[in-house]
Amino acid sequence: MVLLCLIAQHETYGYEIISQLNTTGGKIFGNAKEGTIYPILYRLEAAGYIQSRLASSTLNGGSKKYYNLTESGHLMLQELLVFWNDFVGCVNNFVASTKKNEV
Amino acid sequence: MVLLCLIAQHETYGYEIISQLNTTGGKIFGNAKEGTIYPILYRLEAAGYIQSRLASSTLNGGSKKYYNLTESGHLMLQELLVFWNDFVGCVNNFVASTKKNEV
DNA sequence: ATAACTAATTAGCAATGCTATATATCACTT
DNA sequence: AAGTGATATATAGCATTGCTAATTAGTTAT
Numbered sequence A, B: 001m002v003l004l005c006l007i008a009q010h011e012t013y014g015y016e017i018i019s020q021l022n023t024t025g026g027k028i029f030g031n032a033k034e035g036t037i038y039p040i041l042y043r044l045e046a047a048g049y050i051q052s053r054l055a056s057s058t059l060n061g062g063s064k065k066y067y068n069l070t071e072s073g074h075l076m077l078q079e080l081l082v083f084w085n086d087f088v089g090c091v092n093n094f095v096a097s098t099k100k101n102e103v
Numbered sequence C: 001a002t003a004a005c006t007a008a009t010t011a012g013c014a015a016t017g018c019t020a021t022a023t024a025t026c027a028c029t030t
Numbered sequence D: 001a002a003g004t005g006a007t008a009t010a011t012a013g014c015a016t017t018g019c020t021a022a023t024t025a026g027t028t029a030t
Helices: A002-009 A014-025 A033-048 A071-102 B002-009 B013-025 B034-047 B070-101
Strands: A050-055 A063-067 B050-055 B066-068
Touching: A002 A014, A002 A033, A002 A063, A002 A071, A002 B070, A014 A033, A014 A063, A033 A050, A033 A063, A063 A071, A071 B002, A071 B070, B002 B013, B002 B034, B002 B066, B002 B070, B013 B034, B013 B066, B034 B050, B034 B066, B066 B070
Parallel strands: none
Antiparallel strands: A050 A063, B050 B066
């Protein structure tokens, strides 16, 4: 879902996503590695949620593979955002009824 | 973390946990099955976060295996609650910067 | 030439979640 | 006594997933 969020913001590519996660990802996503992100991108593309176009090498380094959301990807992102809200709500219900005793 | 929360509230056993999740677990945990919960309980016990005691069969059905938190389990639950807050915060950062464009 | 940065790829392992089934006990009905 | 349904635990087996680690390759600067 987070990768779909990032790609939804603007067309981007794997290395940039990793850099962005490393700088603005906080404690949780600030440590993302290639071996984690690239396989997710392949799965998202295989599932039809994102599509890629190759761009020849410009200023620096190898050729980039730019991704953007498909229509199906936009729909999936909407569903995931709904799911995420439900998920946080459900977990926090259990957390809330615990904290009284625990904290 | 959710199972540790439930066990922290009061000593309980697998079947009761599953029943509780099915009734109060909402959309997300309302569908929990034995094959999901029991292996998690075994892992939590193997990791030393919970301990069990057997109780002979009382009113109905087989003998129950009651679980409660160890000291290590209480510590782990605290860490997980902190992690959970960080995690939600980090994800919501990305969600927030997406929603402007997307929704 | 080489170091440093950009960029993508993939092998391989361990952890995890879930489906599905099996087992056993007890209470109640027919 | 046989069967049904609720209670309760256990586990085989599969697919998915996350991560470590290493490989390849192009560009820029020293």
